[in-house]
Amino acid sequence: MNFIKTIIIFLLPAIFVGMTACSGSDDPVTPEIVPAKTEIAFSRTGGSETLSVKSNVPLEVKSNDESWCRVVPASSTSDAVYKFTVTLDANPETSDRSTTITIKGGNITQTVNVVQTAADGLIVTPTLFDEVAGEGAQIEVKLTTNGAVKITTNDSWITQVTSRAAMTEQTVTFNVAANYRDPRTGSISFTLGELTETVTVKQVKANLxxxxxxxxxxxxxxxxxxxxxxxxxxxxxxxxxxxxxxxxxxxxxxxxxxxxxxxxxxxxxxxxxxxxxxxxxxxxxxxxxxxxxxxxxxxxxxxxxxxxxxxxxxxxxxxxxxxxxxxxxxxxxxxxxxxxxxxxxxxxxxxxxxxxxxxxxxxxxxxxxxxxxxxxxxxxxxxxxxxxxxxxxxxxxxxxxxxxxxxxxxxxxxxxxxxxxxxxxxxxxxxxxxxxxxxxxxxxxxxxxxxxxxxxxxxxxxxxxxxxxxxxxxxxxxxxxxxxxxxxxxxxxxxxxxxxxxxxxxxxxxxxxxxxxxxxxxxxxxxxxxxxxxxxxxxxxxxxxxxxxxxxxxxxxxxxxxxx
The missing domain is CATH 3.20.20.80 (Glycosidases)
Incomplete structure (x- = not known):
């Protein structure tokens, strides 16, 4: 019952526009299609946005990538404005993605771009430093990411040397202090959104x-x-x-x-x-x-x-x-x-x-x-x-x-x-x-x-x-x-x-x-x-x-x- 009601509401503006045109003149209707926006931006988590389109003719609206971007009619209180719900899935990729929504009416076609930011991407290598010299050393971690990463050294004897803005790829350097006691294990955490990667540092005792x-x-x-x-x-x-x-x-x-x-x-x-x-x-x-x-x-x-x-x-x-x-x-x-x-x-x-x-x-x-x-x-x-x-x-x-x-x-x-x-x-x-x-x-x-x-x-x-x-x-x-x-x-x-x-x-x-x-x-x-x-x-x-x-x-x- 709700689906039939929606279809009826969806068609009313076009019927109304057609009746109006016929009652006043024998001239054909000039199609008009005006999207409220030409681009819709989504975050990496996806979600839903409303797309409004002013039109005097029936519309056919379709996403070019229906597997992750879907468009369905929505209720409208205006006789001259169509509304559509655009829904995006979460982006599993570590790069931005985009698609196009095509709007057709009569002999007119309009497009609306849909863009979505990349999912958090975080790769660190290596994830283990074994037998670091007891006299202390510098270690380098290669970091591949698409966002601003929070870096936490979980042990006071490991300290970050450089801190740069997030880049596609970077190397982060850490000082490992001298160890004059027993062999020890520490860790470094790299966090981007809900993603966390951990590097383990194992250090031997210094040979004094x-x-x-x-x-x-x-x-x-x-x-x-x-x-x-x-x-x-x-x-x-x-x-x-x-x-x-x-x-x-x-x-x-x-x-x-x-x-x-x-x-x-x-x-x-x-x-x-x-x-x-x-x-x-x-x-x-x-x-x-x-x-x-x-x-x-x-x-x-x-x-x-x-x-x-x-x-x-x-x-x-x-x-x-x-x-x-x-x-x-x-x-x-x-x-x-x-x-x-x-x-x-x-x-x-x-x-x-x-x-x-x-x-x-x-x-x-x-x-x-x-x-x-x-x-x-x-x-x-x-x-x-x-x-x-x-x-x-x-x-x-x-x-x-x-x-x-x-x-x-x-x-x-x-x-x-x-x-x-x-x-x-x-x-x-x-x-x-x-x-x-x-x-x-x-x-x-x-x-x-x-x-x-x-x-x-x-x-x-x-x-x-x-x-x-x-x-x-x-x-x-x-x-x-x-x-x-x-x-x-x-x-x-x-x-x-x-x-x-x-x-x-x-x-x-x-x-x-x-x-x-x-x-x-x-x-x-x-x-x-x-x-x-x-x-x-x-x-x-x-x-x-x-x-x-x-x-x-x-x-x-x-x-x-x-x-x-």
């Missing part, structure tokens, strides 16, 4: 021996036989020679190696060499100088530690919440530059984030942890060898007892087993460093087996048993958990003179102390670095000035054995 960075913290610590500080030099406020030492020469480094040391700690100042207070830009000449000194060490097959030392106290005297944000910005800026400048060195170079941070409670410890985390993150972000370089973090005040009580867990790192902890040891200070009697204690001249009977200058604390007990706490808390400990400073550094018959007892006390600390540090998994500012070895000639200290250190290093 190829870049000279194969040793993790435990292995590297065991390679360091005995350590030596170059104190009062590159950390001197006012310049390298401001505290009385000459400019460091490579000949001095070679001398230290000849004495049996294979590791150097290089305390460094940086704050006084900042040339831009806004960006914390370090003077290039100073970065070059530190690089030169590190080069002396590495060229002689010695390990080197570079730190940010006291440096005017901007960090270590301000482990407080009010300075936390500002100091973290500065810490990040400085370490980004230091690490970037020295990135080319292999595992012979280590970085230490601070020196002796002034921390004595839990709140300050939280702030210190943020400074250490910033240090680690900044170094790792520079990539290259720094991505796996062994790094050293400091305990509160670098004090063993405080570190045992306050430090807690190590900071986080993106690479496994590449962190060490640092503490210092000058216990008892009355014997090791005190230079005049104070209200809280008197200078001690004698220690251990060389104490003088009846003397009020014997050390009253910090004996060998206490030393071993403290070192054992570091072994339990860190070394036994795979975290080596750097004993970054130690020594009986104050030499007394003018003691007459008791001078030998004092000299032997210092000798025994230095031997004992060195030996017991190694026996407890700690790497000892003797603090030296020019009193033991002549900085100009390389000659030994204090045989008691030198002999004690060398003997202790020879007798001590790392317990791993």
């Amino acid at each position: 021996s190829d870049i000279g960075m194969e040793s993790d913290a435990l292995i590297l610590a065991a390679k360091m036989y005995a350590g030596w500080n170059i104190g009062n030099t590159l950390e001197a406020i006012g310049g390298e020679t401001a505290w009385g030492n000459p400019k460091l020469a490579e000949a001095y480094i070679r001398k230290i190696k000849d004495f049996g040391f294979n590791a150097i700690r290089i305390p460094c100042a940086w704050n006084q060499y900042i040339e831009d207070a806004e960006t914390y830009k370090i003077e290039d000449s100073w970065l070059d100088r530190v690089n030169e000194v590190v080069g002396y060490c590495v060229a002689n097959d010695m390990y080197a530690i570079v730190n940010i030392h006291w440096d005017g106290g901007w960090l270590e005297n301000n482990c407080t919440p009010d300075k936390q944000e500002e100091n973290n910005r500065k810490q990040h800026a400085l370490w980004t530059q230091i690490a970037g400048k020295l990135n080319h060195y292999d595992e012979h170079l280590l970085f230490a984030g601070t020196n002796e941070p002034n921390v004595d409670n839990a709140q300050k410890m939280v702030v210190l942890k943020s400074y250490l985390q910033t240090f680690i993150d900044a170094v790792r972000a520079t990539g290259g060898n720094n991505a796996v370089r062994n790094l050293i973090v400091q305990g509160p005040n670098t004090d063993i007892d405080m570190t045992d009580k306050l430090f807690g867990d190590m900071p986080t790192d993106v690479v496994d087993n590449r962190l060490m902890l640092e503490v210092h040891y000058y216990n008892p200070w009355t014997f090791c460093g005190l230079e005049k009697d104070e209200s809280w204690g008197k200078m001690a001249y004698f220690w251990g087996a060389h104490a003088v009977s009846g003397s009020d200058r014997n050390a009253t604390s910090g004996d060998e048993a206490e030393m071993k007990s403290l070192f054992a706490r570091m072994k339990t808390k860190f070394v036994d958990k795979g975290i080596p400990v750097i004993l970054g400073e130690y020594g009986a550094i104050t030499m007394r003179t003018g003691l007459g018959d008791l001078q030998e007892a004092h000299n032997k006390s210092r000798n025994l102390y230095d031997e004992t600390v060195t030996r017991e540090a190694k026996n407890h998994g700690m790497v000892p670095f003797y603090w030296e500012t020019g009193g033991v070895v002549n900085r100009n000639t390389g000659a030994i000035k204090d045989n008691y200290a030198m002999d004690g250190i060398v003997k202790g290093a020879r007798e001590g054995k790392y317990p791993f």
